[in-house]
Amino acid sequence: MRERDESDKDQMLRSMEINSNPEDFDMSPSIMQKLRKIHQRNSRNHPVKRRRKVLIASLSALLVLSSMTVYASTHWIQIKNKEGKIILETRPHQSSSRSENYGNRLDEYKSELKKNLKPGESAIFYLKDEKMNEADQYNLLHYYYEPVVSSTYDDLTKEIQRLKAPMIHNLDGFVPDGYIFESGLVQATSEPAPNTPEYEVILKDLMDRAAESDDDQALFYKMVPPSKAASTVVKYHKGDRQLKIIAFVRTPGSPAQVLTDSAEKLSLKGTELILSSDPAQKYLNRRLTWLNRDETVLFTITDDPKEPLTNNEFVKIAEGIIRD
Numbered sequence: 001m002r003e004r005d006e007s008d009k010d011q012m013l014r015s016m017e018i019n020s021n022p023e024d025f026d027m028s029p030s031i032m033q034k035l036r037k038i039h040q041r042n043s044r045n046h047p048v049k050r051r052r053k054v055l056i057a058s059l060s061a062l063l064v065l066s067s068m069t070v071y072a073s074t075h076w077i078q079i080k081n082k083e084g085k086i087i088l089e090t091r092p093h094q095s096s097s098r099s100e101n102y103g104n105r106l107d108e109y110k111s112e113l114k115k116n117l118k119p120g121e122s123a124i125f126y127l128k129d130e131k132m133n134e135a136d137q138y139n140l141l142h143y144y145y146e147p148v149v150s151s152t153y154d155d156l157t158k159e160i161q162r163l164k165a166p167m168i169h170n171l172d173g174f175v176p177d178g179y180i181f182e183s184g185l186v187q188a189t190s191e192p193a194p195n196t197p198e199y200e201v202i203l204k205d206l207m208d209r210a211a212e213s214d215d216d217q218a219l220f221y222k223m224v225p226p227s228k229a230a231s232t233v234v235k236y237h238k239g240d241r242q243l244k245i246i247a248f249v250r251t252p253g254s255p256a257q258v259l260t261d262s263a264e265k266l267s268l269k270g271t272e273l274i275l276s277s278d279p280a281q282k283y284l285n286r287r288l289t290w291l292n293r294d295e296t297v298l299f300t301i302t303d304d305p306k307e308p309l310t311n312n313e314f315v316k317i318a319e320g321i322i323r324d
Helices: 006-015 029-045 047-073 097-114 130-135 153-163 197-212 311-321
Strands: 017-019 078-080 086-091 122-127 141-145 180-189 219-224 228-238 241-249 256-259 263-268 271-277 286-291 297-302
Touching: 086 271, 086 286, 097 122, 097 130, 097 141, 097 219, 122 197, 141 180, 141 197, 153 180, 153 228, 197 219, 241 311, 256 286, 263 311, 271 311, 286 311, 297 311
Parallel strands: 086 256
Antiparallel strands: 017 263, 078 086, 122 141, 122 219, 180 228, 228 241, 241 297, 263 271, 271 286, 286 297
């Protein structure tokens, strides 16, 4: 990556503020007092080396503060809106083999359905699979949309406008040097809510078809038009390194959650963000997460473990998204 001049560094540092609750920090006065005593004793014994000892004491203090920052970053983080309501929080990551198996099996069915859909087409499907239906008996219908993958920002903008998806601006100039736009897409949904008349009509039709089938077919689907956007995804790459930015559509209400065991809070232009690691990954991935001002879009930036981003680089990308 290219070297940045001092003015760029100063500007970046001013744009980023690390926030923590006072209770997250233990200033450890006893430790600091010990450092002073050691420094004073050594200064009396070796006055010629006083300047060097001052430097060592300062570095020691920085090391103590650094360790406190790491310790504080493991605490549970909550972000509140102006009304004091929690809108974003961290939660411990809890793996479940049952949920993972369900997700993997569902992905297999989606891959099978994908073969029958063109980009921009979507379908609602029912599975003649007792184990899958037992695992989620209150929602027996599933939805799949085959997205249109855009190779240019202009094409992506058209898809965003067509499906009224969250906007992710062109981030050229905000991503680290060497990263270039790879692709973008909009994920969409059209799944009717359970217990609605539309849902029950589609469910009955697909279940009847499944009951009449005598072969081993397990997947039954109905083509439907996409009705609303679910997310916008943008990818940048640098060789085999990749950055991913996602904007998820959400309904304000319950807090959005970041599953992690290690996180810290940052602030940018009045917006609070959570920088976390992803324990589900085999190698360390970090992710920057925040909500827009009206709490209707959840943004995430994920780096590549082969070339992790610095805090400043994460914030620089976020600057390109959070524009006045």
